[in-house]
Amino acid sequence: MSTPTARRAGPREWGGLAVLSLPTVLLGLDVTVLYLALPSLAEDLHPSATQELWIMDAYGFLIAGFLITMGTLGDRIGRRKLLMIGAAAFGVVSVVAAYSDSVNVLIAARGALGIAGATLMPSTLALISNMFADPRQRSLAIGVWATSFALGMALGPVVGGAMLDRFWWGSAFLLAVPVAIVLLVAAPVLIPEYRAPGSGRFDLLSVALSLVAVLPVIYAVKRVAADGFQAPTVGTTVIGLVGAVLFVRRQGRLASPLLDVRLFANRTFSAALSVLLVGLVGVGGAMLLITQQLQLVAELPPIEAGLWMGPPALMMLVAAIGSPLVARRVPAGIVVATALGLATFGYVLLTQVTATSGVALLVAGFGLVYLGLGSIAALGTDLVVGAAPPEKAGSASAMSETVQELGLALGVATLGSLATAVYRARVDDQLPAGTPSEVADTAGDSLAGASSTADRLPAGWLDQAKEAATSGLHVAMLVAAVSTLVLAFLSAVVLRHVGTIGADEPEGDEADVAEPAGQDAAQGA
Template sequence: MSTPTVRKAGPREWAGLAVLALPTVLLGLDVTVLYLALPSLAEDLRPSSTEELWIMDAYGFLIAGFLITMGTLGDRVGRRKLLMIGAAAFGAVSMVAAYANSVDMLIAARAALGIAGATLMPSTLALISNMFADQRQRSLAIGVWATSFALGMALGPVVGGAMLAHFWWGSAFLLAVPVAIILLVAAPVLIPEYRAPQSGRFDLLSVALSLLTILPVVYAVKRVAKDGLGTPTIAATMIGLVAAVLFVRRQGNLASPLLDVRLFTNRTFSAALSVLLVGLVGVGGAMLLITQQLQLVEELSPVEAGLWMGPPALMMFLAAIGAPLVARRVPPGIVVASTLALSTLGYALLSQVDPTSGSTPIVIGFGLVYLGLGAIAALGTDLVVGAAPPQKAGSASAMSETVQELGLALGVATLGSLATAVYRDRIGDEIPAGTPPAVAKAAGDSLAGASSSGNQLPDGWLDQAKEAATSGLNVAMLVAAVSTLVLAFLSAVVLRHVGVIGGDEPTGDEAVPVVPAASKT
């Protein structure tokens, strides 16, 4: 069977890719800069450990909740148009976050950034699928796109650390403003507009059901990780499950659904999404705990911590750009499984560090973790987008980004809460009698609280707090190591039907495109 000739991308498309990479770099910057800013932010705003987690993951939860909506909205109103609206909103809300003067204001700004960010991510990825029709070029372009996130993560600690050394913690958010301005100027010139034909009516009830599916479940995960199983957790879970059933049933009955659930009948689509979701859970928790370990246990300055975080981000960079090239000769399932096995080794190394280990073993272990992240981000995303027809690229891109953001946020919530629980268990009976109640509460809550009250604690007690926090890191990373090892094995199994990228003949489900729901009568 002959393969139809597809148009190769030219200079304008590759220049447009550079513009589309800017929001991705911005999101990478936003992640690592905030992790580094957390200690100085905590000293200024004095959030509790629960509020710290909300500051970190309110963005991820809201972006996960709205990605499906925004991906489908881009298909209807225009992907470039939605991208530019999102960029303007992201820049404006970043300024609000930069000057937040209370914990509540900052959490609200982070939530608004999540909604704005939800317009950026699926739009960029869907536009790449439109601009690069050739499979090999698309795979490389998505690798560059994923690499841009790594580049942002690499630049974030260095640039953000330098800013934090001279300015207040809020300056980290202002990095978004010039990036948003550049995108608004360059996008109309270099990026073509795309709007799905016969897109149909935008169903607001489906939007509400999608939010009721994702947000209560995320809340339940946070609650059970912190407080155990209880009535609020069970109620939230039931609301999410009921909404999920209603959402799926409604999508099956609509001519123009918010999410074409028939995409999940494609084995490659479903398997790649599962790998992305589970793989990102460990990474989300590791990012939070490692940055705190470098600053609060190793006592590095933001600039020093940023420089130490550079090599792991470089490892992610190399994996994201190299994995699609290797997958031209080696099946993607083998590439993903191999890099996840290396990530397992990285988590195992992190589970053995102690307060006297120094920064080197931490950075080596984290670098191995990031190898797996780069590979699954590039190859997993390419498999998800490539399994969907062009008119559903926005919806498929949104699903890819939804599971990645949800995975990162769940990692922060579950592994972060697990590490906190271990800390509190180890330190609970160690607080000396006679310690002022406010100081005792802060020190017993988290290492950040203990560090900010260090001059009011007895000599040597802060060292005990560091040991307790490191024990929390060890336990969380051991859990991540076991899950990632299982995921490596499952990746080789569930992706075994996927052939090398750019082969002459499609393999497995790749040979059968999903019928777009818009054609339903």
């Protein structure tokens, strides 16, 4: 831990913080901008509904799967070096994604972006701890870092909408290129290098087991929602669960594990991770379905859809900045539960949207959902990192990032697939006899498919497809509302022992929660 006489950070350190925030802004930007690009992308590449979901969530699955691995790799080769390698790779693969000429190439590029993105995040909190030795400055720096993702998500719809209004869908990926260039130029000047001493052997078997634990389960979730329970789905689920058990057992035996499973014994740590994971599942599904509603149901152009998503993103930013300030005076569990309660009301409002009701109610409901997101993202990260011992802050921050990415991806997979299943059930057998089979298959697969074949469909049938898609939104948002309400009650109960955060005097047995990650966080995991 730093002492009261620790050197205060100067202009170089604050400039370095801006550089370290760039990867977080970039990843937040990449999450939201693609939602706007999906409709025009679908018209060009004609993906199936399942392929659409893979385009959306291949990135999130792989970034979640590799975050802990890349954090350990950064300890060994240098965290700044890994950051720069990841930035270069992210920029190059973004160009490949932008000029993809087939669905399979785009899905592969999205997966590669996930792996590259995983190199950008894990070392940032530890580097911030190295650069900001003064406790008050360090706390402010971590707060700025924590809100950077929200800033990226806020910029995504507006900037992406403006680009899509003037250029083709691939331009959304090219936004990453200037960010990567700035990071590569500025990082050697403003950010010190750091390698963790005595970090131990890099265990490749643990890397493999972590992927076996995550990817088969995610695939099974997608297939169950689309096709129901089948033998291959059950088999992949079993493989994933066995992989998870083997991974946890191996981490407990290693002197230098990829993940210190003893961290989960801390109930604040485990509860905060659970809130982040479950809370972001609803948000991930809502982002996908809301952008579809704006562009395919309301038929807004990309720039207008992006502008309508601006107010909800602003609410998220306000919550991300304001919630930690409120939590200095109100117990964190109450703040989290209240934020989730507001998000629940937002989901309920979204169940009242109709295909012809306009966008005001849609934006109001989504704004409350984003308000909850900003609160749980800021406070959840603070609770996760603060609940861990200072020397484990790096590993704890990697876990926080992992569950947030995984939650968003799971939301796309589960709620997106649920809405698609409702759509298919509503439109099944509604097309009149004589409709060409390829048109019927495309239109019956998704609303994007129906829109792309609208000129070959019977008059008025597209309106029925919009009603079916809106019904899918209702069911998915109802599920999100129920799960978020349950999570709000559980948060109030499980986090009741946590006092205020960042107050002068920490409260209760979990007083370590109130402390920012210390200087030793740079030696996490």
